Amino acid sequence: MSADGGAESLLDEDSARTPAPRALPRQAVVTVERLTKRYGEIVAVDDISFSLEAGTVTGFLGPNGAGKSTTLRVLLGLAEPTKGEALVFNQRYRELEQPFRRIGAVLESNDFDPGRSGRDHLRALAIAAEIPRSRVEEVLELVELAGDAHRKVRTYSLGMRQRLGLAAALLGDPELLVLDEPANGLDPVGVHWLRRFLRDFAGAGRTVLVSSHLLAEVAQAVDRVLIINSGRIVVAAPLDELTRGGQTLEEVYLDLITGSAS
Amino acid sequence: MSAALRAELFKQRSTRASLGLFATMIVLILFVVLLHGLGVDAGNFDTASKQISVLFGWGEFLAALFAGLLGAMSITGEIRHGTIRPTLLVNPRRQKVVLAKVWASMLIAIGFGLAAGAVAAGVGTVALESRGIDVLVGAGDYALLILGSAAAAALWAAIGVGIGSLVRNQVPALVGIVVWFLFVENLLVGDLAGVGELGRLLPAAAGKAISGQDPETLLAPGFALALLALYAVVAALVGARAASRRDVA
Numbered sequence: 001m002s003a004d005g006g007a008e009s010l011l012d013e014d015s016a017r018t019p020a021p022r023a024l025p026r027q028a029v030v031t032v033e034r035l036t037k038r039y040g041e042i043v044a045v046d047d048i049s050f051s052l053e054a055g056t057v058t059g060f061l062g063p064n065g066a067g068k069s070t071t072l073r074v075l076l077g078l079a080e081p082t083k084g085e086a087l088v089f090n091q092r093y094r095e096l097e098q099p100f101r102r103i104g105a106v107l108e109s110n111d112f113d114p115g116r117s118g119r120d121h122l123r124a125l126a127i128a129a130e131i132p133r134s135r136v137e138e139v140l141e142l143v144e145l146a147g148d149a150h151r152k153v154r155t156y157s158l159g160m161r162q163r164l165g166l167a168a169a170l171l172g173d174p175e176l177l178v179l180d181e182p183a184n185g186l187d188p189v190g191v192h193w194l195r196r197f198l199r200d201f202a203g204a205g206r207t208v209l210v211s212s213h214l215l216a217e218v219a220q221a222v223d224r225v226l227i228i229n230s231g232r233i234v235v236a237a238p239l240d241e242l243t244r245g246g247q248t249l250e251e252v253y254l255d256l257i258t259g260s261a262s
Numbered sequence: 263m264s265a266a267l268r269a270e271l272f273k274q275r276s277t278r279a280s281l282g283l284f285a286t287m288i289v290l291i292l293f294v295v296l297l298h299g300l301g302v303d304a305g306n307f308d309t310a311s312k313q314i315s316v317l318f319g320w321g322e323f324l325a326a327l328f329a330g331l332l333g334a335m336s337i338t339g340e341i342r343h344g345t346i347r348p349t350l351l352v353n354p355r356r357q358k359v360v361l362a363k364v365w366a367s368m369l370i371a372i373g374f375g376l377a378a379g380a381v382a383a384g385v386g387t388v389a390l391e392s393r394g395i396d397v398l399v400g401a402g403d404y405a406l407l408i409l410g411s412a413a414a415a416a417l418w419a420a421i422g423v424g425i426g427s428l429v430r431n432q433v434p435a436l437v438g439i440v441v442w443f444l445f446v447e448n449l450l451v452g453d454l455a456g457v458g459e460l461g462r463l464l465p466a467a468a469g470k471a472i473s474g475q476d477p478e479t480l481l482a483p484g485f486a487l488a489l490l491a492l493y494a495v496v497a498a499l500v501g502a503r504a505a506s507r508r509d510v511a
């Protein structure tokens with residue numbers, strides 16, 4: 001409700017670039033402290049620390065294999081840290097009461113049983129989270145999937161799957177949204193829709209952490225940037241600070257990762 | 263009923279997988295029972311005990327096997343399709359998720375077992391009667407066959423969830439259960455000399471014993487039920503523990 005109701009002024013492109021004043025006091029929504037995750041010899045995440053404040057959209061960027069998904073998996077309690085910790089609302093995810101009502105997440109774009117309908121996928125999660133059935137229809141409307149919700153996911157396009165995943169993440173009306181490459185496979189209209197959606201979401205005082213390889217798209221939606229390379233954070237800064245010298249996010253990113261322009 | 267259990271039952275209802283498993287089981291029972299009932303020499307049906315072990319016991323055997331597959335699939339299917347991620351995001355208490363799968367699979371397996379026992383009893387009886395062979399099995403035997411089949415299936419469903427949680431990969435878990443039923447235990451209990459005494463303590467043999475099969479070689483039904491329940495509890499707890507410790511990729 002708040003995502004589309006209170007944030008009308010953010011619906012045009014220009015205002016999306018200037019964050020609206022936040023109603024909520026700034027508090028750490030996510031705190032990652034000296035987090036390390038090893039898989040045998042591989043150090044996927046190497047002693048990283050960062051935090052996210054409420055009401056911000058943070059772009060989590062980095063090359064393939066940099067450790068983005070690993071960080072998000074640890075943050076969401078799917079993988080255990082080797083060292084350090086990752087807290088959401090000051091607690092480990094696995095210790096939160098009803099985490100689904102505070103945090104929504106999409107980690108993979110195809111986490112569905114192909115033989116189950118989109119609506120039933122959401123209903124199964126809603127039952128487990130004790131969320132009323134009417135909310136399933138609400139999120140289906142929100143991601144514009146209501147008309148196809150009766151179909152088996154097997155018949156969905158990639159973009160429809162992305163939107164179904166997002167619908168699942170929104171079921172609990174969360175304060176924090178964590179998305180791993182949500183724009184993959186979306187057409188330009190879909191990307192535009194997603195960008196606006198994320199802006200509105202954060203405009204309502206909520207928080208987004210989104211990883212992506214689509215730098216130009218990211219640049220239009222985020223206000224903070226977190227760049228990770230080989231398991232280490234190389235930049236954590238507001239976007240406008242990074243692009244102050246007239247460089248685009250893509251140029252800054254390429255400089256940092258490849259060092260080519262230096 | 264907990265939300266986790268209701269969600270698991272809904273998941274089972276909302277795809278055709280368990281229905282497909284059920285249909286396959288029934289077709290197999292019809293096939294095997296008719297084959298034996300119509301094809302096996304009448305001399306092999308001259309006692310109640312032989313009629314049970316050669317013919318009627320197939321219901322329990324296939325119910326236990328398919329219940330094991332059902333239980334294993336309830337977790338390996340989620341891992342295979344990736345739905346385990348949203349499932350654990352909603353409920354990060356993994357032991358509770360696994361135990362909800364145990365209860366849900368057991369409930370459905372009771373249905374599998376009752377149907378399997380009843381179909382085997384009914385079709386077996388018709389097959390024998392059609393050949394003019396006296397049916398020596400009494401009402402008590404029928405009841406034990408059907409209820410024992412339900413009990414064995416329920417407990418094997420729990421074992422299946424445990425195996426699925428441990429193995430995680432769907433194909434090896436399912437193939438492992440099938441191979442265990444069709445080859446490993448048969449070889450250990452039947453053909454290999456010297457293991458017979460221990461063989462009857464194995465879980466598929468215990469399942470057979472619950473429904474009153476082979477009382478000369480296998481355990482008494484009550485004792486077998488307790489033993490299989492022990493297997494089920496251990497498998498479920500080991501599975502729940504494994505699930506809560508390992509990373510989900």
Ligand SMILES: Nc1ncnc2c1ncn2[C@@H]1O[C@H](COP(=O)(O)OP(=O)(O)OP(=O)(O)O)[C@@H](O)[C@H]1O
Pocket residue numbers: 039042043044062063064065066067068069070071511
């Ligand atoms: N389950 C795992 N077992 C072993 N190694 C892993 C596992 N998961 C990730 N890794 C390794 O950890 C490193 C980081 O991987 P991760 O998936 O976090 O990268 P990423 O930043 O998400 O990359 P991409 O942009 O390609 O998605 C890689 O070297 C990867 O091979």
Ligand SMILES: [Mg+2]
Pocket residue numbers: 068069070180
């Ligand atoms: Mg990744």
